[in-house]
Amino acid sequence: MRIKNLPPIFIDSHRNKTFALFALDMCPSHGIPSLDFRRIFGYIYETICSRTLMKYYIKTFGCQMNVSDSERIASVLEKSGLKPASNINEADFVVFNTCGVRQMAEDRVYGQIHNLKTKNKKLKTKVILTGCLANRKDVQKRLHGKVDLFCEISDFKKFENFVIKNCLKIKNLKLKIPAQKRPELNQEGIAYLSINPKYSNAHQAFVPIMTGCNNFCAYCVVPYARGREVSRPPHEIIREIKSLIKVGYKHIILLGQNVNSYKYTEKDPTLAGLRSDLKITNFSKLLRKINGISSHFWISFISSHPKDVTQEFIETVTSLKKVCEYVHLPIQAGDDKVLKYMNRKYTAKNYLALVKKIQATFEKYKPKEIYSLTTDIIVGFPGETKKQFLETAAIMNKVPYDMVYLGQYSPRPGTAAWKLKDDVSKKEKARRERFLNEILKKSAYENNRKYVGKIFEVLVESKKNGFYFGKTRTMKNVKFASKQKKLIGKFLKLEITKANIWNLEARLDSQRPLVDARRGKIIK
Numbered sequence: 001m002r003i004k005n006l007p008p009i010f011i012d013s014h015r016n017k018t019f020a021l022f023a024l025d026m027c028p029s030h031g032i033p034s035l036d037f038r039r040i041f042g043y044i045y046e047t048i049c050s051r052t053l054m055k056y057y058i059k060t061f062g063c064q065m066n067v068s069d070s071e072r073i074a075s076v077l078e079k080s081g082l083k084p085a086s087n088i089n090e091a092d093f094v095v096f097n098t099c100g101v102r103q104m105a106e107d108r109v110y111g112q113i114h115n116l117k118t119k120n121k122k123l124k125t126k127v128i129l130t131g132c133l134a135n136r137k138d139v140q141k142r143l144h145g146k147v148d149l150f151c152e153i154s155d156f157k158k159f160e161n162f163v164i165k166n167c168l169k170i171k172n173l174k175l176k177i178p179a180q181k182r183p184e185l186n187q188e189g190i191a192y193l194s195i196n197p198k199y200s201n202a203h204q205a206f207v208p209i210m211t212g213c214n215n216f217c218a219y220c221v222v223p224y225a226r227g228r229e230v231s232r233p234p235h236e237i238i239r240e241i242k243s244l245i246k247v248g249y250k251h252i253i254l255l256g257q258n259v260n261s262y263k264y265t266e267k268d269p270t271l272a273g274l275r276s277d278l279k280i281t282n283f284s285k286l287l288r289k290i291n292g293i294s295s296h297f298w299i300s301f302i303s304s305h306p307k308d309v310t311q312e313f314i315e316t317v318t319s320l321k322k323v324c325e326y327v328h329l330p331i332q333a334g335d336d337k338v339l340k341y342m343n344r345k346y347t348a349k350n351y352l353a354l355v356k357k358i359q360a361t362f363e364k365y366k367p368k369e370i371y372s373l374t375t376d377i378i379v380g381f382p383g384e385t386k387k388q389f390l391e392t393a394a395i396m397n398k399v400p401y402d403m404v405y406l407g408q409y410s411p412r413p414g415t416a417a418w419k420l421k422d423d424v425s426k427k428e429k430a431r432r433e434r435f436l437n438e439i440l441k442k443s444a445y446e447n448n449r450k451y452v453g454k455i456f457e458v459l460v461e462s463k464k465n466g467f468y469f470g471k472t473r474t475m476k477n478v479k480f481a482s483k484q485k486k487l488i489g490k491f492l493k494l495e496i497t498k499a500n501i502w503n504l505e506a507r508l509d510s511q512r513p514l515v516d517a518r519r520g521k522i523i524k
């Protein structure tokens with residue numbers, strides 16, 4: 001431990017109390033305040049905030065990574081004594097965790113901030129904007145005067161300092177916080193992931209394993225909004241998952257913009273004296289470590305990039321017992337020229353070869369087992385002709401997808417494609433999306449029919465209007481009726497009775513012989 005800073009002094013002028021910190025526990029190599037610092041800071045902060053009954057509200061847009069980040073923001077705020085507000089108008093602090101992937105998501109943020117600020121003119125609500133839009137100069141200009149803090153998601157220090165200063169300001173208290181040395185960018189980018197999140201679901205947890213992206217797909221804001229790829233140390237990921245399993249979590253979803261490029265390099269003392277004493281953990285190794293944690297739980301992950309799919313990756317995901325039979329492999333477009341303009345670094349032929357390998361390896365390791373393939377597709381990328389679009393449709397006719405997340409191209413400032421003419425009309429983009437959706441409906445329904453009459457393990461997630469809802473290991477939505485109570489969060493073996501396009505129906509008790517989906521055998 002090194003003492004680096006002078007003690008910060010916190011003065012609560014309401015009660016005439018002074019808190020003083022005499023030492024900060026700093027990371028020896030980078031000067032990053034360690035968790036001990038956060039504990040001490042949190043204690044003082046909590047004392048102040050809980051006494052002043054401050055409330056927060058988080059509005060999350062976009063992907064699961066943002067959901068997971070919001071769980072960390074909630075955790076930091078609650079550890080500091082703030083309470084969640086039941087609605088946005090009640091909150092002292094409103095955090096907008098934004099998504100910049102489509103213009104629509106961006107417009108919703110503008111609309112909601114505008115509404116909040118016009119309705120709450122007299123209130124002292126502080127608005128914090130984080131996520132994909134936080135760094136964009138045009139967004140900052142547009143929301144000038146309406147947003148009180150623009151803050152990168154990884155910059156929790158700025159976030160904490162802002163909240164504490166304003167908690168005190170609102171309550172007319174005084175505070176002095178010493179300037180902190182900013183951690184190096186690379187460390188800062190990942191340090192926030194070590195904050196324990198306030199998980200929003202009691203059975204299924206998002207666990208980020210990496211953040212950022214190095215791929216610079218022409219349409220995507222992620223490399224600009226989140227920076228380059230940084231992987232979390234494996235021991236930290238394993239520790240988080242073990243603690244989740246210990247308290248009963250059943251489904252661990254590993255998150256990252258590009259999980260299959262996960263790579264963590266560390267010194268291995270057992271290799272000392274050799275040419276290289278470095279130990280590398282890649283995604284497959286990490287999966288095997290997680291699979292080795294004893295207890296019954298599921299592992300799934302999103303999202304993977306086709307260019308980083310290796311034979312080792314395919315063998316690992318299709319063979320490990322706890323890894324769900326679900327592979328999401330975004331293709332984005334089916335025409336090679338469009339893929340090149342998108343900077344995706346594979347051809348349609350490469351992609352189809354990967355799908356074939358995945359299918360064959362599932363057959364090898366989990367014969368007769370049903371698995372699920374899903375993808376992302378963008379329609380109407382600049383210059384995409386009707387003929388090129390039909391190549392995408394052709395891929396969908398070849399790969400029996402269970403789900404395709406379809407999106408109409410939306411120009412994003414700062415990306416390479418921003419400079420290209422957005423020349424496919426809105427009407428034509430909508431037509432292309434509908435066209436692909438019809439193909440998807442057919443493949444999803446055909447796949448779902450294979451489930452009927454067989455038994456599947458289902459994780460029960462919710463209950464509404466007398467029906468329970470859950471998911472299979474292939475991420476199919478399942479609906480069933482039962483008079484039994486307290487089934488949420490349980491693994492059940494259910495017989496699938498009906499296939500619909502977007503979900504399956506099931507029953508809990510059956511008099512008929514049941515077929516085990518894994519082995520195709522009748523269960524007595």
Ligand code: SF4
Nearest residue numbers: 213215216217220222
């Ligand atoms: S791989 Fe491409 S689409 Fe995915 S996050 Fe990275 S840049 Fe964006």
